[in-house]
Amino acid sequence: MRKLLLTASFLAFPTFALAQTQVNEVIVTATRLPAFVEETPSVHVITREEIENRQAVFAPDILNTVPGLSVFRNGAFGGPAGVQIRGASADKTLVLIDGVPVNDPSTPAGTYDFSSLDLAEVDRIEILSGPQGSIWGSEAIGGVIAFTTRELNGLSGSFEGGSLNTTRATLAAGSANADRAIGISASGFSTDGISAAANGTERDGFTSWTAGVNGRATVSPALTLDGKLRYTEGDVQLDGYAPPFFTFGDTSDTAQNRTWSGYGRARGEAFGLEHTLLYSSYQTERSNFGAYKARRNDWRWTSGKGGAADTFAFLVGAERDETRATVSIGVANLGETSAFAVARWRPIERASVTASVRYDDPDQYQSQTTGRIAGSYEIGWGLIASASIGQGFKTPTISQSVCDFCYTPAVPLQPEKAEGWDASLAWRSTGGRFKADVTGYRLSVSDQIAYVGGTYVNISRTLTTGVETEGEVRITDQLSARISYAYADAVNRSTGARLTRVPEHSGSASLDWHGERLRGGLTIRAQGKQADADPDTFAPTTRKGYVVADLAGSYELEPGLQLTARVENIADRRYQQVLGYAEPGRTVYVGFRIRR
Numbered sequence: 001m002r003k004l005l006l007t008a009s010f011l012a013f014p015t016f017a018l019a020q021t022q023v024n025e026v027i028v029t030a031t032r033l034p035a036f037v038e039e040t041p042s043v044h045v046i047t048r049e050e051i052e053n054r055q056a057v058f059a060p061d062i063l064n065t066v067p068g069l070s071v072f073r074n075g076a077f078g079g080p081a082g083v084q085i086r087g088a089s090a091d092k093t094l095v096l097i098d099g100v101p102v103n104d105p106s107t108p109a110g111t112y113d114f115s116s117l118d119l120a121e122v123d124r125i126e127i128l129s130g131p132q133g134s135i136w137g138s139e140a141i142g143g144v145i146a147f148t149t150r151e152l153n154g155l156s157g158s159f160e161g162g163s164l165n166t167t168r169a170t171l172a173a174g175s176a177n178a179d180r181a182i183g184i185s186a187s188g189f190s191t192d193g194i195s196a197a198a199n200g201t202e203r204d205g206f207t208s209w210t211a212g213v214n215g216r217a218t219v220s221p222a223l224t225l226d227g228k229l230r231y232t233e234g235d236v237q238l239d240g241y242a243p244p245f246f247t248f249g250d251t252s253d254t255a256q257n258r259t260w261s262g263y264g265r266a267r268g269e270a271f272g273l274e275h276t277l278l279y280s281s282y283q284t285e286r287s288n289f290g291a292y293k294a295r296r297n298d299w300r301w302t303s304g305k306g307g308a309a310d311t312f313a314f315l316v317g318a319e320r321d322e323t324r325a326t327v328s329i330g331v332a333n334l335g336e337t338s339a340f341a342v343a344r345w346r347p348i349e350r351a352s353v354t355a356s357v358r359y360d361d362p363d364q365y366q367s368q369t370t371g372r373i374a375g376s377y378e379i380g381w382g383l384i385a386s387a388s389i390g391q392g393f394k395t396p397t398i399s400q401s402v403c404d405f406c407y408t409p410a411v412p413l414q415p416e417k418a419e420g421w422d423a424s425l426a427w428r429s430t431g432g433r434f435k436a437d438v439t440g441y442r443l444s445v446s447d448q449i450a451y452v453g454g455t456y457v458n459i460s461r462t463l464t465t466g467v468e469t470e471g472e473v474r475i476t477d478q479l480s481a482r483i484s485y486a487y488a489d490a491v492n493r494s495t496g497a498r499l500t501r502v503p504e505h506s507g508s509a510s511l512d513w514h515g516e517r518l519r520g521g522l523t524i525r526a527q528g529k530q531a532d533a534d535p536d537t538f539a540p541t542t543r544k545g546y547v548v549a550d551l552a553g554s555y556e557l558e559p560g561l562q563l564t565a566r567v568e569n570i571a572d573r574r575y576q577q578v579l580g581y582a583e584p585g586r587t588v589y590v591g592f593r594i595r596r
Contacts, residue, residue: 027308030096030126030146032135032356033315033342034308039352041374041388042068042129042143042422042439048150051119052593053512053521055160055552055566057168057189059117059125063145064525065508067468067486068129068441072501072578073115075196078206078236078255079581081115085129086443087464087490087502088142088418092394094132096146098228100261100280103139105323105334106294108404108451110139110397116234116257118210120158120170120187123150130441131392131420133370134356137319137338141392141418141445149228151176151214152183160564160591164203164584166191168591174214181216181226197239197535198582200250208234222269229262238288248535248580255288276302294325294398306344314343327404334398335363350378360393364401365415368393384426392418400449400456407454414458418445436471461493464502483509497540498531501578505545520553527577535580546575548583554593562593 026037026045037045044066056062060081064071072090073081082090091109095102103112125147132140152174160168167190174183188209196204209232216226238253263280282296299320306313319338324331340358347353353375361367374388394416403410426437441464448460466488474480485507490499498504505528512521525548532543552566565588572586 028126029148030128030144031342032302032317032340033304033306033313033344033354035344035354036308038384039354039376040128041386042424042441044125044127044129046125046127048123051122051125052554053519053552054523054550055554055564055589056119059114059119059122059147062119062125063114063127065484065510065523066127067470067484067507068466068488069127070488070502070506070530071114074578074581075204075236075238076581076583077191077193077204078115078208078234079196079238080113082111083114083145084502085127085142085145086420086441086466087462087488087499088443088445089448089499091397092139092141092392092416092418092445094136094140094144096144097230097261098147098149098263099278100263100282101139101296101298101321102259102261102282103296104284104286104294105296105398106284106286106292106325108397108399109449113257115236116208116210116232116259117147118187118189118208118232120210121149121152121172121185121212122147124148130388130422130443131370131372131390131418133368133392133418134358134372134390135340135342137321137340137358137360137370138336138362138368138393138395138415141394141416142443149185149212149214149230151181151216152185153177153181155596156594158564158591158593160589162589163587164191164193166587166589176216179218181214183214184212186211193237194582194584195239195250196237196581197249198576198580199248200239200582202250204237204239206234206236208232224267225265226267227262227264230260232259233257253288256286258285259283273303273305276300292326294323296321296323298322311346312344314341316341323398325398327399327402329402329404332398332402334395334401336395337361351376360395362395362415365395365413368395368415368417382428382430385424386426387421387423389421390419392420396449396456403456406456410455411457413449413456414447416445416447416449416458418443420444433474434472437469439468441466441468459494462491462499463493464488464490464499466490478513478515480512480514481510482512483507500531500533500540503527503530503545517556518553519555520551522549522551524549532579541579543576543579546573546577548573548575560595563590564593565590 028040070084073079091111095112103110129143153176155173157171170187172185190207193205212230214228234257240251240253242251260283265278267276278300280298285293302317304315322335324333338360342356344354355373357371370391372390376386396413420443422441424439443464445462447458468486470484472482490502508525510523528545534541549570550568554562554564568587
């Protein structure tokens, strides 16, 4: 993972600065209005190269070094995994795959489970931290994580095996050019695993597979059609609370997940503007102490003009979102109609300003208007100062709306609301050999929904203030080093208690070698102690901190054929990411990759 400079919006480097610092023109698309990464607030971009260098298999494996993100999973292989951004609970992270929102409307809080999100065909990941309600609407209080899959021109595949009887295989083929593209892909993963419960002895296995198909065609110079379809299936063995004592430990519980997601899109030009019409759908079926089904459909239209480098650019859009899910009383529905606008202006060569506003009209709740404004300025000497302020909100989920599994009368609920700001100073040396940045932020969430006394109520108020820092140095043409650190003071303002599963201190360091044929990387991750809950009594307690190191490498045997190897938890540390759930000791995997 590499933070490609800065937590700021809206700067256009002058030509002289670009020549001096050799900034790569990486484009961010999760902002709705395409922008250079250097002028996008609080953004991290993870490329395909970084995924392959770390040999990451599932999304949590690559997100765990991003400053400001708290990644947790209830079970090392296949256990439910969530991501908290800047202290906001995991249900306040909006997740997109190829622009399709995939937060699970069948869960009580609408949290997305990252545990089965295979990275085999993911081309890039964009993380936008802080409230993004003005461009993405509900659920983006903590931020947005957007995954983009790739168009392949040729053949690629891999196979890997190793500890815990683990195997993984991937295969993809496609043909792509400027006028059309078609492709298919598949990946599978299987492991005997370890006991999910730290005090357990039986292994809890996990299997999953993912398949996808994509297509694109240029119908005319002014019209392009494209679409993608993706299917994921996962089966995991779980631990829980077995009779007669009902303490947390080994059980024979299992869970299954079946998920479809996809979209169809038309893009064209008319009246001097670029238009996009998109329909997307996400369907999930899961079984874990019962069967749950959910569907989320979205219709989106946008129209705008201007690219990332233009003096002025804008985008306007309208959306309709509908969800349907099974709950204890049967089937329930929610819907929302929205409109938004975002614009960027560069008043002078060294600065730019971006502003956005959005109106959301939920079918069952009070309408919400959110806004955001940010700006940045190139000071000189490689320094860039920036700041932004924005709002977010989250409507009650279907389960919360119908008071699913409530034992006392339901009370009226209001949408959760958030306000946040960040400010940063970033520096890049001449030639780009050294990079560093520091970001301070504040995120306040009010009217948080909690399950209290047998019903859902608006009760919690939370506040997170923190600092995120990152530095990178290119030691030689082949050797580079990166280091990051995050401090988060995350508290429940209603009780004064620290927020659960948000470490106060966390960080990572990596050393990467990129030779002509040999590539390798050492990654060290560290987390301090964090507030957690006792898995037996659910009473508040503290989980100890940990440090863990991973090593990954590859060697090119011949053009298009690589031998791969990785060692996770090199020091064979015994630690718990979530209190009560075990993590693997030292594991070793070897395999190969092909590209044709």
